[in-house]
Amino acid sequence: MTIGIGLLGLGTVGAGVAAILASPEGRHPLVAELELRRVAVRDLSRPRPLQLAAELLSTSPEAVVDDPAVEIVVEVMGGLEPARSLILRAIAAGKPVVTANKAVIARFGEEIAAAAAAKGVYVLIEAAVGGGIPIIEPLKQSLGGNRIQRVSGIINGTTNYILSRMADEGAAYADVLADAQRLGYAEADPAADVQGGDAADKIAILAGLAYGGPVPRAGIATEGIDRLDARDVAYAAQLGFVVKLVATAERLGSGAPAPGEPISLDVRVHPTLLPKQHPLAGVHGVNNAILVEGDPVGQVMFYGPGAGAGPTASAVVADILNIAGIRQVGGSEAGLDPLLAASSWRQCELVDGSSSRHRNYVRLHTRDEAGVIGRIGSCFGAAGVSIQSIVQFEARDGEAEAEASSAEGSAEGSAGAKAEIVVITHEVQEDQFRQALAAIANLSDVTKVAACLRTL
């Protein structure tokens, strides 16, 4: 019994999905039962690498959704609208949806989930996070016995590619970005990637599944790599760390919240120092990895290609197969599998991270005078922040010199501002660290807090 598939979009991912459906041999036999019945495209006349019968193509995505021959709607057009409306239209027609659209799910996931639950249909999103890496299904179906403590990941391939090259070549951010754009690894408008918004979309989705309740996308503290200085990447390497854009969702507090009370999450995206032996530290280039920490499972990690036609199509087809597979269980009046449907079961509240505990990397511009390190150490000590290492690097080069004198003005006396000191703290509560840092910024020897990065 074949199952009719309607595809919204025939770009990279859509063509990848069509290619899998067109050559089922050697794949799971259920693939052979999937039949591509309608495809919505923007331009009928555009030449395509994949031969599709002309009568399959339509410029009306609504017509594809509404076609009675289409039983599962696959949305791979991207963007917020009309994608959101089309997903809701499919749900309203009682048709399950598979989407790779992280932006829509991160922003309108609650609305879509509510509509899907009301109609009793599945909306599956494996391709929305981590490309071909199976991460959504395992979070839903393989880790439910755990209390999740933290989900952290490298979930943006473009920034990881840039950071990998900055680390390998000692190159500056802007230079690597320009080259990545030339090579097609970064888009012409790279903002969503390099400013962290794409990673924030994805961690919102992962956290929602890991913690069982929607996570407000707008509340996620987000910092990209676009202001990251190559020297921090280089110093981190000398101290045994790599710098990665890490997205994290962490539960604060422990124990069960009072009935009806939400659990508190700290969800954030920012450049982060990882010790070289950390499982995420070895993730290079455009690969992605997601680390899930739970009780009692401990640490499990999922690694693979975070983007690309083939990997993303693999994830889309996985979702289609799951819908096709579960259709064989019940009749038309069947209920939903609560794991596959991933209905939310508690409330999550985002809190500011001031009570979170972590290590920190700080780079200071100081005068090159005796006693500076002692005075910095004393400030940390007075605030109860213990230090793992404090290192004075060579006198800054011309670029930093110029930056120092222009940024701090003459009052600091840039002529004497020659030393660069990097401090790595032990694990400390964020607000306590901020207090110490404010005191250090006021020291007369310290001309600038040049960089401050969280450290796992």
Added chain:
Amino acid sequence: MTIGIGLLGLGTVGAGVAAILASPEGRHPLVAELELRRVAVRDLSRPRPLQLAAELLSTSPEAVVDDPAVEIVVEVMGGLEPARSLILRAIAAGKPVVTANKAVIARFGEEIAAAAAAKGVYVLIEAAVGGGIPIIEPLKQSLGGNRIQRVSGIINGTTNYILSRMADEGAAYADVLADAQRLGYAEADPAADVQGGDAADKIAILAGLAYGGPVPRAGIATEGIDRLDARDVAYAAQLGFVVKLVATAERLGSGAPAPGEPISLDVRVHPTLLPKQHPLAGVHGVNNAILVEGDPVGQVMFYGPGAGAGPTASAVVADILNIAGIRQVGGSEAGLDPLLAASSWRQCELVDGSSSRHRNYVRLHTRDEAGVIGRIGSCFGAAGVSIQSIVQFEARDGEAEAEASSAEGSAEGSAGAKAEIVVITHEVQEDQFRQALAAIANLSDVTKVAACLRTL
């Protein structure tokens, strides 16, 4: 509506499962619907860390299976019998089974799967491979759109712990094994681990799922780490490799086989050199990782704790939740989800690896004479085997000297046998390599082929 669970075995894993069921708060809400109704133990009087009502316990596993209040049977007793019979008994009673028993599944998986299919019940085995790592479910439910080329993994924690310490400390196998036994990382009888049998059980299971048909356990070429020389670990490190016990299942040939014809698999377990940047190379200590390579997904890897009460219990509970979840879809006459049931859909045949292609590491004892390297190189060249590196290490120490003279006897003239030469070949077909190696072993300069290891 609660679901009755019957537990066969209350050892480390069984107690871990009971602990999760006893404290559902903060876990998926479906956990709260699972009720532990009967537990089979060997000895009622044994003190246990976990408090269970006395009336739950029974010394008769058959009584637990047969109890009408038990709806899902969880087998965590281990061993071949009575585990196999009890699993079949549960299936015959129409009860789904969750088992962590890789030995039973690797040997009797076909019999169990046939019985389960006939009765229309699920037998789920997430905990049988990779401890807490979700790998069985992703293979079944997230990668079905792919043609799998290779599954390779570090799937035995004991040997990985030993190899990690051999590499870090330069220690000998026997010394680390003794210490691992003292620390509880290796069993008093370590044979199943160190000789590779446990890894062979697990790769048989993974290959069966990845390729959609049962893999004959007895046909898996298996070599353990018990004859691995510490010097090969050390030389490998100097050449940029780590030595791991890798289990691999690889499809030979490509394209669809003729209808009714099996696909050809090369399935093996042996110590393997991995380049230091290989994704599996960074897996240390008792951790496990499984790398799946498919078209179009590329390489995805699953990493985490390969054993232990908590991780394994997490996997067992995941399976129980999946059965509980899918029960909500259909009534009593519901069909099986073909993905979750993982029914086999083609035949697999094991072939000898003579046509497989890979790199090789060879360590030779030779006379320390001019021209030896040239003559070795010529032998490889004559057989069409190209060489990546050929390195002469320092003259052997006393131990190797003694080994050389006792093993080769006086005919070789051990007095002149002083050099140790390590060759890494480029990728070459196995039978071609064997031919070259036979010619080299016959060279008068070569006193012994001291080690030969496959290299990825």
